Amino acid sequence: MANRIHPTAVIGEGVELGDDNVIGPYTVIVGPTRIGDGNWIGPHVTIGTPGEDRGGPHPVAWESAPAGDPAADGHGVVIGSRNRIREYTSIQQGTWRASALGDDCYVLRGSHIGHDVVVDDQVTLACNVLLGGHTHVWSFANLGMSTVVHQGGSIGPGAMVGMGSAVRREVGAFTITVGNPARATGVNVVGLSRRGLDEAAVEALSPWVKGKGDLPADGLPDDLSTLVKAWDARPRDEH
Structure with missing residues (x-):
């Protein structure tokens, strides 16, 4: 299906849109930006403006796209x-x-x-969540209203993560923080039950979640097993 873009929206050069996207009034999207299919982007959203780096360039990106290729230049x-x-x-x-924002996320006002x-993928950011630069939010996380995450989080x-929280360091997988x-x-x-775990599987995984045990050898759905193994094996200095 065709994209539905409100006439007051500004879509700059270097913006690539898939199909069936809705872009609301007074939204500004500047390049280089690549957007997939079936997204609902509300009014007054801003995507692609320069990072908040005091020494970084601040081009008039809604008139011409910044030079460079995101795939090559990062x-x-x-x-x-x-x-x-x-x-x-x-x-x-x-x-x-x-x-980057994955698939099936809900990013609130x-x-x-x-x-x-x-x-x-499938992350929920409630109203007024602030993610400092270089942060990584893994799949299925849910950050409550007005949560603030320090850069590199x-x-x-x-x-x-409960509403109003100030995250200054790493938040563990499937914890309540x-x-x-x-x-x-x-x-x-x-969250674990929504990923297909029964009571026994949750109990078996809980020591690992609490940092007091190893990952269970079996009993996890394949997709969840892949995800938690990736988290367990990540470089601790990835940021």
Whole structure:
């Protein structure tokens, strides 16, 4: 299906759109940006403006696209498919890698995805979540309203972060984390059950979630097993 773009929206040079996207009034999207299919992008959204780097360039990107190729030079924005990006959200372009939003995410009103941030698939960012530059949010994470993540942060897969939290360091996979500074308070049992785990499997995985045991050898769905193994094997200095 064709894209539906409101006449007041500004789509700059270097923006590649897939099919069946909705782009609302007064939204500004500048290149280099690549957007997939079936996204709903609300009013007053800003995508692709320069990263908030005091010494970085600030071109008039809505008139001409910045030079360079995101694939080669590591900047720009890449957005997947079937995302819901609500009004007043901002997504900045990267400086050394493309800022990225995966598939099937729900980004609520007023959220900010800073430069060089990577948000994986099926992530929920509630209203006014702020992600500092170079942050990585893994798949299935859910960040509550007005959560703030320090630059270079890492939010593990399936983590639930309570509203108003200030995340200053890494948040573990499938934990429940709240407060200022944010601290893990338990296991995200609901999140694990939504990934197909029964009570026995949740109990078997819980020691690993709490940092007190190894990953179970079996009993996890294939997709979840792949995800948590990737988290377990990640470089600790990835940011």
